[in-house]
Amino acid sequence: FCAAAIAPWKRVVGVEFVRDLHNSGLRMAADFKAKVLPRLPLYASGKHPVPEVELKLGDALDEDLSRAGVVFAATTCWTEEALARLVASCKNAKSGMRLINMTRRLDLPKDKWVTVSTLRAQYGRGKMTFFVYKRI
Secondary structure (H helix, E strand, C coil): HHHHHCCCCCCCEEECCHHHHHHHHHHHHHHHHHHHHHHHHHHHHHCCCCCCCEEEEEHHCCCCCCCCCEEECCCCCHCCCCCCCCHHHCCCCCCEEEEECCCCCCCCCCCEEEEEEEEEECCCCEEEEEEEECCC
């Protein structure tokens, strides 16, 4: 739901695999949607409508990512198999889609994806590397 705070999306969807984290997200999102989003300059002016925010419990890799504008995947603890599933789930992505992941570079087809940036930033108690890719 934080993605809704940085750009005028029409719809923001979050998918969490762990039930307790999903439930925490639901609690936080309710306050965020009611108290924070409407006050952000992006939406307070009325120029952009407050986006629909949906949080799902499930496996993000079972979602259809082909129409997404931006996909963020916290892949730090993912297995090689899960990373390969992420790459496969983005094979029909539309041109211009951004894919952001953490820790390990993804093995994306070089004729279809470019690395836009690599950023090492403070994250929690340490530093994390973020990779940003764009579908060409």
